[in-house]
Amino acid sequence: MLLTFANKLVQTIDAITELLGKMVAWLTLLMVLLTFSIVVLRYGFNLGWIGMQESVLYFHGLVFMLGAAYTLKHEGHVRVDIFYQKYTLKQKALLNLFGSVMLLLPVCVFIFFISFNYVMSSWQIMESSPEAGGLPLVYLNKTLILLLAITLTLQGIAEITRNLLILCQDLPDTNHVAGAK
Numbered sequence: 458m459l460l461t462f463a464n465k466l467v468q469t470i471d472a473i474t475e476l477l478g479k480m481v482a483w484l485t486l487l488m489v490l491l492t493f494s495i496v497v498l499r500y501g502f503n504l505g506w507i508g509m510q511e512s513v514l515y516f517h518g519l520v521f522m523l524g525a526a527y528t529l530k531h532e533g534h535v536r537v538d539i540f541y542q543k544y545t546l547k548q549k550a551l552l553n554l555f556g557s558v559m560l561l562l563p564v565c566v567f568i569f570f571i572s573f574n575y576v577m578s579s580w581q582i583m584e585s586s587p588e589a590g591g592l593p594l595v596y597l598n599k600t601l602i603l604l605l606a607i608t609l610t611l612q613g614i615a616e617i618t619r620n621l622l623i624l625c626q627d628l629p630d631t632n633h634v635a636g637a638k
Contacts, residue, residue, distance in 0.1 A: 460625070463618050470615035471530060477608065478527030481520050488516035507590040515598050522601040526612035529561075550623035553616060561613045569606035576603055 492513050498504040528534055541549065576599045578584075585593035 460622065463622055467615045467618050467622070470611050474526045474530045474608070474612050474615070477523055478530070481524040481527065484516055485520050488513060488520060491516065507586070507588045508592050511586055511588070511592045515592065515594070518598055518601050522605040523608065525605055526608035529609065529612050529616065547624060550620040554620040554624070557613050557617045557620070561616075562610060565606045565610040565613060569603060569610075572599075572602040572606070576600055 491509070495505070495509055495513065498509075541552065544552065576596070579596040579599045582596075583593070584595040584599070585591065586595060
């Protein structure tokens with residue numbers, strides 16, 4: 458029963474992260490098109506709006522802050538692969554478990570708590586751009602810091618659970634097990 462719950466938890470968090478990742482992919486395309494439009498308007502027609510330029514920064518923040526958990530899920534984060542590639546599945550799971558518990562989760566909790574008052578202060582004053590014609594949504598942009606910590610923590614819990622499941626399984630301890638990450 459506990460294993461079933463753990464598998465369901467991992468599947469649920471992975472599904473949320475996958476959906477978020479797909480939304481971020483579309484935001485990336487939108488950001489590229491918006492940037493292209495800004496360049497064409499600026500250099501082709503000598504037109505420009507601060508709000509339009511700031512919106513690219515907002516999209517950039519969305520892509521990186523909300524895409525971090527997706528990157529973690531797909532092991533796209535930076536890893537020095539000198540020894541890791543030769544490890545067995547269980548050794549990799551143990552190392553990933555250690556990294557998630559000792560590094561990822563503490564950093565996520567730290568980011569959340571250190572930025573909470575910063576974000577709430579921005580919400581209290583409904584902070585907007587200091588630029589004339591800028592976007593009045595700075596408080597929403599700053600909220601991405603908290604969402605980064607939350608989504609990474611959730612995916613970290615999924616990774617911890619996934620690695621615990623690997624360590625608990627009675628599988629041959631080899632490098633190439635079908636269906637393993």
